[in-house]
Amino acid sequence: MSEPMTAEEITRYVVARAIWAPSVHNTQPWRFTADGGPHLSLYADASRRLTAADPDGREMMISCGAALFSVRLALRSLGYIPETSVLPDPGQPALVARVSWRERAAADEFEQRLSGHLLTRRTHRGAFDPEPLPPGxxxxxxxxxxxxxxxxxxxxxxxxxxxxxxxxxxxxxxxxxxxxxxxxxxxxxxxxxxxxxxxxxxxxxxxxxxxxxxxxxxxxxxxxxxxxxxxxxxxxxxxxxxxxxxxxxxxxxxxxxxxxxxxxxxxxxxxxxxxxxxxxxxxxxxxxxxxxxxxxxxxxxxxxxxxxxxxLVTQVAISVRRDPGDALYPAGP
Ligand SMILES: Cc1cc2nc3c(=O)[nH]c(=O)nc-3n(C[C@H](O)[C@H](O)[C@H](O)COP(=O)(O)O)c2cc1C
Structure with missing residues (x-):
């Protein structure tokens, strides 16, 4: 049997998936911090906000929300139950969420299927084939x-x-x-x-x-x-x-x-x-x-x-992301 993953390995696994979330103009306006324990924090990186298009930071926060869903789903795919608090500190508006994981429960089939698309989903630009969407x-x-x-x-x-x-x-x-x-x-x-x-x-x-x-x-x-x-x-x-x-x-x-x-x-x-x-x-x-x-x-x-x-469409788009290490920082003052 293989050794269980350490909290540090889990953090790296989760961040490597979360960075593939969509973001406005692929600005990737997020930073993750971790201290080696079973938790991480997600911050909005205001230096990546669109100043002309997004003066209130709404699109930046939507982008961070998308990354947060990916964090939760990646933890589920590893069999952890994420505990999430959104905007937990009014004094730190850039702190989008704290996520911790202690309890375990196996991912169901739907969660496994969704998590299989975390790295490969792409935004489509253009028209679609005329066929209807699958029922349901x-x-x-x-x-x-x-x-x-x-x-x-x-x-x-x-x-x-x-x-x-x-x-x-x-x-x-x-x-x-x-x-x-x-x-x-x-x-x-x-x-x-x-x-x-x-x-x-x-x-x-x-x-x-x-x-x-x-x-x-x-x-x-x-x-x-x-x-x-x-x-x-x-x-x-x-x-x-x-x-x-x-x-x-x-x-x-x-x-x-x-x-x-x-x-x-x-x-x-x-x-x-x-x-x-x-x-x-x-x-x-x-x-x-x-x-x-x-x-x-x-x-x-x-x-x-x-x-x-x-x-429905055949997708050929290729996107890019920064290295996961560029978005993950040690927690601390
Ligand atoms: C808040 C938000 C707004 C977006 N607006 C547009 C848009 O107007 N046009 C577009 O083509 N893509 C839009 N996107 C998609 C991003 O451009 C895309 O997620 C990013 O380039 C990364 O590519 P990927 O989703 O294929 O990984 C938006 C994404 C987000 C989260």
Whole structure:
């Protein structure tokens, strides 16, 4: 029989998985601290916050929430029951969570399946195949979001779907005209072949936008340089926008943002486990007037955090991360 893992080994195992969580522009705005005991702390790294796009740190906290879900799931995959306190210290707003593990219980089959996608899930950018999602997939995504204190609202009505797409189009247009935001995006979009281990690499988005009906334009990661992945084939008929949805919370405080992030990562991993992929659009949620429009008109007054599109597609995107050691620090003053 093999020796049980030490707390230090467990921490390294968990952090090596958590860093593959999604984050806005792949900023990876997190730091983990540990002291060799069966616990770790997760901090938001404000030096990685988007100052123009995310002045309140909402997207930073959503990103950290996604990493927190991965920490919990990785511990479950090792047979530990994580005990989590979110934003435990009002005097330390950057302390997103403390997580400890003492009690044991074997992971169930669903947890094992989800954890198998922690390292391999990728954000999709572009259109989807026309085939429908497997039966039960949407219900599983919605239930998962609710378990994390958020909601996944499917925008099925044609008029609402068109309005949501129009909000993404309007936002994308405005963001491309805003010099400060364009410069900020440039900071997080390295040129092809770059050795950067953060930001959105050219191996993770299409060189040419794939239009759908209605159209949900992606961000301008290539910024006119022609960077990005070539199309998979010349003719791609019948490409679809996928099932559109909104990730929302009932209130809009930092604790809700962390819940939204945990729900996001649960949704993304559940989708992966169902063989589906998800495209994310935060453009209209970064503009207060469009966020308010979506809240009032499309999400029954709940606070929207992300537009999601869910569908089936062959994924070829490759992303990058910093070394786990660059995000893990010894605890202490
Ligand atoms: C809060 C948040 C907002 C995001 N917004 C967008 C977006 O508007 N467009 C996009 O293509 N990806 C978006 N993403 C996905 C990130 O770009 C992606 O997670 C990151 O580049 C890492 O790539 P990976 O998810 O494939 O590992 C967002 C992610 C988060 C957590």
């Amino acid at each position: 997939a949407l219900a599983a995504l919605r239930t998962g979001a609710a378990r994390e204190g958020a909601a996944l609202r499917i925008v099925a009505d044609d008029g609402h779907r068109a309005a949501l797409a129009a909000a993404v189009q309007g936002a994308e247009h405005q963001l491309r005209c805003d010099g400060e935001r364009v410069r900020e995006l440039a900071r997080w979009t390295p040129a092809p072949g770059s050795a950067c281990r953060d930001g959105v690499p050219a191996t993770s988005y299409p060189a040419r936008p794939e239009h759908t009906e209605p159209d949900f334009p992606g961000r301008d990661f290539g910024r006119g340089h022609g960077w990005g992945l070539p199309p998979l084939s010349v003719a791609m008929p019948h490409r679809a926008a996928g099932v559109a949805g909104l990730l929302t919370t009932d209130s809009d405080d930092p604790v809700d943002w962390v819940h939204a992030g945990q729900a996001l990562q649960r949704i993304l991993l559940t989708a992966s486990a169902c063989g589906a992929a998800v495209a994310l659009h935060s453009q209209p949620l970064e503009l207060p007037w469009l966020r308010e429009f979506i809240r009032a008109q499309l999400s029954d007054g709940a606070h929207p955090h992300l537009v999601l599109r869910i569908g």
